[in-house]
Amino acid sequence: MLHHLAGKRIWICTLGCRSNQYEGEALANAFAELGAVLSDGPECDAAVLVSCTVTAVADKKCRQTIRRARRVSPRAVIVACGCWAQTLPEAEARELGIHILVGNRRKRNLPALLAERFANGEKEYRSCRGDVLHSTEWDSLFLAKPLLHTRAFVKVQDGCNHFCTYCAVPYARGFPVSRSPEDILEEVGSIVSSGCAEIVLTGVHLGLYGEYGTISLAELVRRVASVDGLRRLRFGSIEPTGIDDELLRTLAATPSFQPHLHIPLQSGNDEVLALMNRGYASADFRDLVRRVRGFLGGDVHLSTDLLVGFPGEDGRAFEETLAFIEECCFGKVHVFPFSPREGTKAFSLPDRASPQGVSSRTAKALETGRALLGAYCARWIGRDVPVLVESVSFSEREGGSLCSFQGLSPSFLRVTGRGILHGNPDAFSPGKEVRVRITGTREDGLEGRLLA
Numbered sequence: 001m002l003h004h005l006a007g008k009r010i011w012i013c014t015l016g017c018r019s020n021q022y023e024g025e026a027l028a029n030a031f032a033e034l035g036a037v038l039s040d041g042p043e044c045d046a047a048v049l050v051s052c053t054v055t056a057v058a059d060k061k062c063r064q065t066i067r068r069a070r071r072v073s074p075r076a077v078i079v080a081c082g083c084w085a086q087t088l089p090e091a092e093a094r095e096l097g098i099h100i101l102v103g104n105r106r107k108r109n110l111p112a113l114l115a116e117r118f119a120n121g122e123k124e125y126r127s128c129r130g131d132v133l134h135s136t137e138w139d140s141l142f143l144a145k146p147l148l149h150t151r152a153f154v155k156v157q158d159g160c161n162h163f164c165t166y167c168a169v170p171y172a173r174g175f176p177v178s179r180s181p182e183d184i185l186e187e188v189g190s191i192v193s194s195g196c197a198e199i200v201l202t203g204v205h206l207g208l209y210g211e212y213g214t215i216s217l218a219e220l221v222r223r224v225a226s227v228d229g230l231r232r233l234r235f236g237s238i239e240p241t242g243i244d245d246e247l248l249r250t251l252a253a254t255p256s257f258q259p260h261l262h263i264p265l266q267s268g269n270d271e272v273l274a275l276m277n278r279g280y281a282s283a284d285f286r287d288l289v290r291r292v293r294g295f296l297g298g299d300v301h302l303s304t305d306l307l308v309g310f311p312g313e314d315g316r317a318f319e320e321t322l323a324f325i326e327e328c329c330f331g332k333v334h335v336f337p338f339s340p341r342e343g344t345k346a347f348s349l350p351d352r353a354s355p356q357g358v359s360s361r362t363a364k365a366l367e368t369g370r371a372l373l374g375a376y377c378a379r380w381i382g383r384d385v386p387v388l389v390e391s392v393s394f395s396e397r398e399g400g401s402l403c404s405f406q407g408l409s410p411s412f413l414r415v416t417g418r419g420i421l422h423g424n425p426d427a428f429s430p431g432k433e434v435r436v437r438i439t440g441t442r443e444d445g446l447e448g449r450l451l452a
Helices: 018-033 056-072 083-087 090-096 107-120 169-173 181-193 217-225 245-252 270-276 282-296 315-328 355-378
Strands: 009-014 037-039 046-051 077-082 100-102 126-128 152-158 198-203 232-235 260-262 301-308 333-337 384-397 400-408 414-421 433-442 445-450
Touching: 009 018, 009 056, 018 037, 018 046, 018 077, 018 107, 018 152, 018 198, 046 056, 046 083, 046 107, 056 077, 056 083, 056 090, 077 083, 077 107, 083 169, 100 107, 107 126, 152 181, 181 198, 181 217, 198 217, 217 232, 217 245, 232 260, 245 282, 270 315, 282 301, 282 315, 301 315, 301 355, 315 355, 333 355, 355 433, 384 414, 400 433, 414 433
Parallel strands: 009 037, 009 046, 046 077, 077 100, 100 126, 152 198, 198 232, 260 301, 301 333, 414 445
Antiparallel strands: 384 400, 384 433, 400 414, 433 445
């Protein structure tokens, strides 16, 4: 049955988090192994949306993607999977023209479902969803090598049972589960042997890996770091409650670990944090920042998330948050205006800020974030850093080729640079690591010059 995928053009559109990025890559691997052709756009035989429902804006993007695929390829099979697909009413799925709806922890079934449709020419709507809130199963996707990205995301954990009052993700992703270490190491070994330089360990709540697994997250880091040929290791986002001294000690002792942690704060005001049900106070977060820098050094890049305009956040609470992120000396600050999600506790909380107030605070938080990122970037001017190349272009110059490139520094700063390349340009390609002298800053990162 699966041979019916051979030669079919499949467009995979992934929205949202790094766990979704992993799942999109893993599905691309599965389709490619079965002979399908991965399409760069919605001109296809089948469109597969790996969906996100973290905000109302994410839901809107999902609907727009489905409509775009139907408009460009009216005869294509339309598939939606993931978080939005998990919670989408079936009546709306049919109305949108979705042919196959696949929930979380069911994505491994997607190639077979699509192949069956191609084989039988079915026109009927199909749904494949389960009760993720009570499921302890792992969705056995496998990423042999990255096809869509320079770096490889490796999902090691799924689900969350923390239930922050603003968040719909636990209802979509379900009960926390952890992937077996043996499966993770097999996948990392395959990815590294394909020539990929960087692995990013990711999960819906990465810090819960040890609590719902057979080994601690620190032990997993030690095992992954021991894979022969692995050069760079990172984390995706990790909640503050998931970071302990054993983990920090392990990261500090792991040469391949890249000095960046993304730790969501959401608010610097204790009353708002309590309303959010975040599970910590500002003093706890302040102590965590101190411990992280104590173990990983003052140059470590700490980035964070802020949720602005949460019900109960008044002007004083917002100003406390701005003062707190300045005190913590964050680098990149991701700012999100509060988006009420029906079905969450925050949806019915009183004292919601006006849209104009939320917009004003968002703009001010973004301005503060730009200043913090600029200050962090400035410390790298004049220093030499290794950069993992993500894109490069060449133009001929006397004495060599002028290359223009973009890539990522170890501290997860985007580096844009130029330089004269002497020798074979093929040796300078996405996925390669090069030495760059940082000469200045940009709004989104650093500028540099390629070193010989």
